[in-house]
Amino acid sequence: MVSAIDRADITGLILAGGRGSRMGGIDKGLQPWRGLPMAQQVLARLQPQVGPMLINANRNLDVYRTWGLPVLSDSPERDFAGPLAGFLAGLEVCTTPYLLTAPCDSPLLPPDLAARLGEALLAERARIALPRAGGRLQPVFCLMEAGLRDDLRAFVASGGSKIDLWTTRHPLAIVDFDDAHAFENINTQADLQRLEQTPSP
Numbered sequence: 001m002v003s004a005i006d007r008a009d010i011t012g013l014i015l016a017g018g019r020g021s022r023m024g025g026i027d028k029g030l031q032p033w034r035g036l037p038m039a040q041q042v043l044a045r046l047q048p049q050v051g052p053m054l055i056n057a058n059r060n061l062d063v064y065r066t067w068g069l070p071v072l073s074d075s076p077e078r079d080f081a082g083p084l085a086g087f088l089a090g091l092e093v094c095t096t097p098y099l100l101t102a103p104c105d106s107p108l109l110p111p112d113l114a115a116r117l118g119e120a121l122l123a124e125r126a127r128i129a130l131p132r133a134g135g136r137l138q139p140v141f142c143l144m145e146a147g148l149r150d151d152l153r154a155f156v157a158s159g160g161s162k163i164d165l166w167t168t169r170h171p172l173a174i175v176d177f178d179d180a181h182a183f184e185n186i187n188t189q190a191d192l193q194r195l196e197q198t199p200s201p
């Protein structure tokens with residue numbers, strides 16, 4: 001039998017703290033897509049897979065707060081230090097044994113993301129699990145042990161900002177997903193319009 005992590009033991013964290021520079025500097029999480037802000041589309045896909053949910057944002061905090069979830073900003077010492085700053089903000093308040101991140105700009109994320117990453121993490125006795133799709137790692141979708149908090153805090157404090165440099169320091173499970181489309185990332189207005197029309201599961 002394959003063991004699984006109880007979904008209540010995983011906190012979901014939506015990463016909406018970026019600059020959105022390729023979309024003219026807008027707050028991508030609030031950008032409407034298929035009738036809802038993009039981060040809400042991600043929330044709808046992620047929430048059924050996990051227990052508590054958190055949002056990481058650095059702008060428009062009042063708007064995000066109206067969604068009824070805790071909203072965390074990156075530590076003010078670092079100005080837009082990248083997604084790892086968001087991971088750390090999540091780990092600092094996470095009360096479950098695991099944290100699963102998802103970016104606000106990939107609204108088609110797989111419905112079995114948490115389950116499959118969790119199985120691999122347990123089976124391989126890893127501390128971090130990442131998906132791979134279309135031959136590429138997708139490191140902003142990261143399932144990690146909450147016990148990595150101190151390690152990540154030290155890594156970020158020493159100037160670390162690359163997710164791959166942090167994740168490869170730890171036992172890592174990689175899970176192949178067949179549907180690369182599920183990890184499509186909306187970075188530009190053109191991506192937004194193209195994906196608005198593409199049929200999705």
Ligand SMILES: Nc1nc2c(ncn2[C@@H]2O[C@H](COP(=O)(O)OP(=O)(O)OP(=O)(O)O)[C@@H](O)[C@H]2O)c(=O)[nH]1
Binds near residue numbers: 083085103
């Ligand atoms: N917390 C936090 N998250 C970030 C930061 N930069 C990017 N992210 C998040 O990381 C994920 C991937 O971001 P990108 O699409 O590469 O970057 P972006 O800043 O959103 O957009 P660009 O400025 O166009 O690159 C998204 O979920 C972003 O919200 C940051 O400085 N802090």
Ligand SMILES: [Mg+2]
Binds near residue numbers: 103105187
């Ligand atoms: Mg992106």
